[in-house]
Amino acid sequence: MKTSPLISAIIVLFFISFFSCVNSKKEKQGENTTSEETETENQTRNDSIKRCATMDVLEKHLAKNSNLQAEMNAIEKHCRAFVAMKENGKTTIMDTIMIPTIIHVIYSNEAENISDAQIRSQIEVLNQDFTKTNADIDQVPEEFVALSADTKIHFDLDSIIRVSSTRTAWGTDDQMKFSSSGGSDVIDASQYLNIWVCNIGSGILGYAQFPGDSADTDGVVVSPQFFGTEGVVSAPFDQGRTTTHEVGHWLNLRHIWGDGNCSLDDFVDDTPISDGPNYGCPTYPTLRCNTNDITMNYMDYTDDACMYMFTEGQKNRMRAVFADDGPRESFVKKMNP
Numbered sequence: 001m002k003t004s005p006l007i008s009a010i011i012v013l014f015f016i017s018f019f020s021c022v023n024s025k026k027e028k029q030g031e032n033t034t035s036e037e038t039e040t041e042n043q044t045r046n047d048s049i050k051r052c053a054t055m056d057v058l059e060k061h062l063a064k065n066s067n068l069q070a071e072m073n074a075i076e077k078h079c080r081a082f083v084a085m086k087e088n089g090k091t092t093i094m095d096t097i098m099i100p101t102i103i104h105v106i107y108s109n110e111a112e113n114i115s116d117a118q119i120r121s122q123i124e125v126l127n128q129d130f131t132k133t134n135a136d137i138d139q140v141p142e143e144f145v146a147l148s149a150d151t152k153i154h155f156d157l158d159s160i161i162r163v164s165s166t167r168t169a170w171g172t173d174d175q176m177k178f179s180s181s182g183g184s185d186v187i188d189a190s191q192y193l194n195i196w197v198c199n200i201g202s203g204i205l206g207y208a209q210f211p212g213d214s215a216d217t218d219g220v221v222v223s224p225q226f227f228g229t230e231g232v233v234s235a236p237f238d239q240g241r242t243t244t245h246e247v248g249h250w251l252n253l254r255h256i257w258g259d260g261n262c263s264l265d266d267f268v269d270d271t272p273i274s275d276g277p278n279y280g281c282p283t284y285p286t287l288r289c290n291t292n293d294i295t296m297n298y299m300d301y302t303d304d305a306c307m308y309m310f311t312e313g314q315k316n317r318m319r320a321v322f323a324d325d326g327p328r329e330s331f332v333k334k335m336n337p
């Protein structure tokens with residue numbers, strides 16, 4: 001029997017309306033989530049967390065700025081010369097380095113307008129982590145104890161700038177660093193570490209800019225729920241280690257796996273070679289590339305409670321940026337004009 005076009009259309013419409021009813025019923029049922037479903041949702045949320053967007057941002061900046069690669073190569077060369085001189089006992093760099101720090105809080109609601117106490121808790125963590133006075137330093141396994149370093153780099157809270165905005169997520173395009181786009185302008189990057197605390201979005205905890213890049217965007221960005229140890233912080237990234245990690249990048253540190261396979265290095269001799277990030281809280285030892293990973297290093301991707309050391313090699317690399325002709329020597333010159 002031949003079906004007329006009209007009857008065919010009615011049959012199609014019937015099926016469309018039937019299935020849309022089934023779907024809307026499913027959605028309604030979904031409103032009453034069980035605890036099991038909430039757990040699954042939390043898992044999904046954790047899976048969408050991105051610990052650090054620094055290398056993605058670097059890639060974007062390298063594509064935009066044709067001079068950046070050459071500038072970074074020159075800094076690398078300077079750094080290697082500094083480390084070689086240090087090994088020969090020939091460098092003269094001041095002992096304690098003080099970094100005046102400016103916090104830009106950009107908020108679209110009261111929770112994002114974090115308290116002074118939350119900000120101070122982050123400065124305290126920075127000072128502990130960079131001077132090896134963090135309470136969890138005693139958890140470093142025997143294999144790495146001799147490597148753990150007091151960098152003698154200190155952070156001094158200079159000022160807090162608060163900017164209200166209607167924007168709820170800032171992404172990684174540095175818009176938070178310009179008042180013209182509703183953010184807060186950098187304050188003299190040659191004298192201050194600028195940290196922007198704003199909701200980055202897309203599950204990103206933070207990102208930093210390496211030495212050698214533009215002064216207009218120089219500094220670190222961290223989402224408010226991962227900044228400091230009190231207030232609106234969110235576990236397992238509630239111990240201030242996101243900022244420690246990002247300031248590590250700001251001082252020219254790479255991720256401990258060198259962002260590549262076993263043949264790529266982080267340009268630090270005493271961190272074992274690895275081929276990828278570690279997550280959560282790994283049990284020592286974690287074997288990769290035939291050596292035990294230093295998963296408890298601030299430059300890995302583990303949870304805040306499971307990272308608690310820089311190495312001597314990383315210390316030398318960070319201090320090289322403050323040496324004569326280093327990219328951040330102005331911080332030291334200000335103290336000793």
Ligand SMILES: [Zn+2]
Pocket residue numbers: 051052053054055245246249255
């Ligand atoms: Zn990173």
